[in-house]
Amino acid sequence: MVSKSTPIAIVGGGAFGLSTALHLVRDGYNNISVFEQDDQIPPRPSAANDLNKIVRAEYEDPFYTDLTMQAIALWKTPLFAPHFHQTGFLHCVSGKAPERAVDTLKRFQAAADDHPELRKHVVPLANDEEIRQRFWQYDGQFPGWNGYLNTFDGYAHSGNALKAVYQATQKAGVRFFLGEQHGAVAEVTYKNGRSTGLRTKNGQFHPAELVIVAAGAAAAKLVPAIGSQVVAKSWSVAHVHLTEEETSALRGIPITYARDLGFFFEPDPVTQLLKLCPMGGGYVNTDPATGVSHAPSVADSAFVPPDDEAKIRQLLAHTLPTLANRPLVRKSLCWFADTSDSDFIIDYVPHTSNSVVLLSGDSGHGFKMFPLFGSWVKALLEAKDQQQPVPRWRWKEPQQSGDGKWGDAVSWRIGSTREFKDIQPGKPKL
Numbered sequence: 001m002v003s004k005s006t007p008i009a010i011v012g013g014g015a016f017g018l019s020t021a022l023h024l025v026r027d028g029y030n031n032i033s034v035f036e037q038d039d040q041i042p043p044r045p046s047a048a049n050d051l052n053k054i055v056r057a058e059y060e061d062p063f064y065t066d067l068t069m070q071a072i073a074l075w076k077t078p079l080f081a082p083h084f085h086q087t088g089f090l091h092c093v094s095g096k097a098p099e100r101a102v103d104t105l106k107r108f109q110a111a112a113d114d115h116p117e118l119r120k121h122v123v124p125l126a127n128d129e130e131i132r133q134r135f136w137q138y139d140g141q142f143p144g145w146n147g148y149l150n151t152f153d154g155y156a157h158s159g160n161a162l163k164a165v166y167q168a169t170q171k172a173g174v175r176f177f178l179g180e181q182h183g184a185v186a187e188v189t190y191k192n193g194r195s196t197g198l199r200t201k202n203g204q205f206h207p208a209e210l211v212i213v214a215a216g217a218a219a220a221k222l223v224p225a226i227g228s229q230v231v232a233k234s235w236s237v238a239h240v241h242l243t244e245e246e247t248s249a250l251r252g253i254p255i256t257y258a259r260d261l262g263f264f265f266e267p268d269p270v271t272q273l274l275k276l277c278p279m280g281g282g283y284v285n286t287d288p289a290t291g292v293s294h295a296p297s298v299a300d301s302a303f304v305p306p307d308d309e310a311k312i313r314q315l316l317a318h319t320l321p322t323l324a325n326r327p328l329v330r331k332s333l334c335w336f337a338d339t340s341d342s343d344f345i346i347d348y349v350p351h352t353s354n355s356v357v358l359l360s361g362d363s364g365h366g367f368k369m370f371p372l373f374g375s376w377v378k379a380l381l382e383a384k385d386q387q388q389p390v391p392r393w394r395w396k397e398p399q400q401s402g403d404g405k406w407g408d409a410v411s412w413r414i415g416s417t418r419e420f421k422d423i424q425p426g427k428p429k430l
Contacts, residue, residue: 041162065111261314
């Protein structure tokens with residue numbers, strides 16, 4: 001077991017790294033350093049550097065439903081409450097949705113209906129007329145839409161939440177090393193099969209008895225043993241810039257989600273941006289030499305593929321047609337660490353004598369657990385048998401799929417995975 005005074009180095013100032021720092025420092029661990037390659041928190045490459053993320057309780061898997069219920073309780077505590085907005089979750093399919101999308105929606109609704117605490121918040125919406133009557137702000141026709149509203153769900157302003165935890169942990173004594181020279185980690189160092197610390201890109205060695213790698217989509221660069229167990233994957237994100245009056249009129253709308261098209265949130269009152277995300281299988285950036293996907297730069301990811309833009313515009317045409325032809329701004333691919341089964345990885349890296357921990361596998365649904373995630377890391381460090389208490393979060397031997405369909409079998413994902421090189425602007429299409 002790790003003592004409270006053990007020198008601990010956390011690589012990554014995103015959601016998993018900051019949550020870990022928060023739970024450890026609150027429990028009396030007093031020698032924690034966080035290393036982040038960006039010069040700000042929230043870090044620009046982090047998937048959590050965003051206006052908002054869905055905080056949805058219902059999962060097909062009751063295991064994650066119960067965890068999200070715990071997380072939402074923590075979202076309502078003083079540190080996190082300013083960043084949590086319980087607007088509700090309008091979860092539907094359009095009239096032309098494929099069967100897989102319809103079946104997925106039914107499973108999610110059944111999960112909410114079956115949960116003793118959630119079922120009272122579920123409002124079935126059988127057709128487009130019921131949707132239009134309930135949400136007066138929308139002037140779209142919602143052609144063929146049906147589904148349900150869960151008033152228990154909402155969203156979190158992820159970027160602001162990260163900033164709040166950064167400030168809280170820094171005030172509590174956690175040290176932060178930021179920027180390309182001081183915070184970017186070049187390597188985890190080892191001696192006799194055990195980590196001795198890490199070396200930053202400026203050549204400085206930082207000793208640590210425990211290194212926790214929470215580097216998101218870049219994890220494989222520091223922990224090559226992970227192989228294809230975790231890959232960098234992305235989905236598209238875009239925004240519409242509204243007027244002050246439009247922003248005010250749309251305040252309070254629920255997260256509006258068509259499983260076959262995409263989703264959007266209520267507009268942010270500060271930036272007046274309406275965030276939209278199209279549904280699809282996502283994108284990977286596979287290195288032909290290693291078979292592992294790595295995230296490209298933020299600059300290279302600053303676009304949305306035409307197919308995704310078309311879905312965004314169709315979503316707006318169904319719901320807010322006056323915005324359907326507005327320019328899309330702040331377009332990007334949001335890269336995250338993905339596992340093939342959508343489970344997290346919270347475990348010691350094999351053959352490191354329990355001196356290196358990997359936190360990864362956000363898989364597009366991890367941020368909602370932000371207030372809670374660090375408690376699971378603490379449970380691992382304090383486990384008497386030094387084993388991850390939750391079997392599904394243990395290290396798995398990498399599996400080489402080789403079929404280019406990473407994570408497509410996850411039931412709630414609609415569409416097929418594509419390669420970044422095939423959709424990158426200016427590149428020849430295969």
